[in-house]
Amino acid sequence: MQTLMTARHMELTEGIKERMNEKMAVLDRVAPENSHAEIVMSVEKIRQKVEVTLHANGRIIHAEAVTNDLYGSMDLVIEKLQRQLVKFKERLGHNRTTGVMPVPTESSSPKTLPPLVKSKRFPVKPMNQDDAIFQMELLDKDFFLYLDSSDQVMMLLYRRRDGSLGQIRPEY
Numbered sequence: 001m002q003t004l005m006t007a008r009h010m011e012l013t014e015g016i017k018e019r020m021n022e023k024m025a026v027l028d029r030v031a032p033e034n035s036h037a038e039i040v041m042s043v044e045k046i047r048q049k050v051e052v053t054l055h056a057n058g059r060i061i062h063a064e065a066v067t068n069d070l071y072g073s074m075d076l077v078i079e080k081l082q083r084q085l086v087k088f089k090e091r092l093g094h095n096r097t098t099g100v101m102p103v104p105t106e107s108s109s110p111k112t113l114p115p116l117v118k119s120k121r122f123p124v125k126p127m128n129q130d131d132a133i134f135q136m137e138l139l140d141k142d143f144f145l146y147l148d149s150s151d152q153v154m155m156l157l158y159r160r161r162d163g164s165l166g167q168i169r170p171e172y
Contacts, residue, residue, distance in 0.1 A: 001028050001035055008042035016041070019071065020050075023078045030085040032056045041070065050077045054085075061088060124154070132157050133165065 003024055005012060020039060027037075035056035042049045048070040054061040061084050065076035126149040127135070136144035136157055143158040156168040 001031055001037060003037045003039055005039045005041070008040065010041065010043040012041065016070070020074055023074050026078060027054075027081055027085065030082060030089060032089075041073075043070075048073045050074050052077050052081055054081060056085075056088070059088065061085065126152070129155075129157075129167070 001024060003021065005017060005020060007016075020041075024037060024039075031054065035054055037055070038053045040049075040051040042051075046068050047066050048068060049064065049066045050070070050073040051064040052062070061081065063077050063080035063084060065073040065080065067073045067076065124145065124147045126147045128149050132144055132146040132155070135146070136159075143156060145154065145156050147153070148155050154170060158166050158168070160166050
């Protein structure tokens with residue numbers, strides 16, 4: 001498997017490269033042929049993050065792990081990728097004739113989709129963006145749905161993985 005390693009805010013030493021290559025060699029047994037991986041290792045204060053994006057058979061499999069130890073993050077991300085690759089191969093095995101994953105249709109069984117276990121209703125109050133951010137922080141949630149008071153449009157405010165905020169505005 002071809003690998004491309006990148007380091008952010010840290011030095012990529014030979015020891016780190018060798019350890020990651022050893023870990024990636026484990027994936028060679030379950031990864032499809034001609035797959036390649038992009039590995040990004042980064043340090044943010046005490047957080048050691050490893051992200052691996054695997055390109056296999058036209059599909060992208062992504063995993064990331066964040067711990068206080070770089071080697072621990074490597075171990076976790078490889079475990080996650082192994083689980084994802086096993087699922088990928090199982091799904092691929094269901095459609096061996098074409099070699100691609102089946103595309104869900106209306107007539108296909110919903111076995112691959114997780115069940116909906118909870119549904120909520122709540123009143124949506126008109127508010128501005130600052131009030132929505134404040135309310136989201138008060139509720140300690142990663143997302144918040146609100147009605148924008150300036151133009152009466154539903155907005156979705158969400159917390160991104162890096163801690164910053166994003167907003168989704170529907171188009172009608």
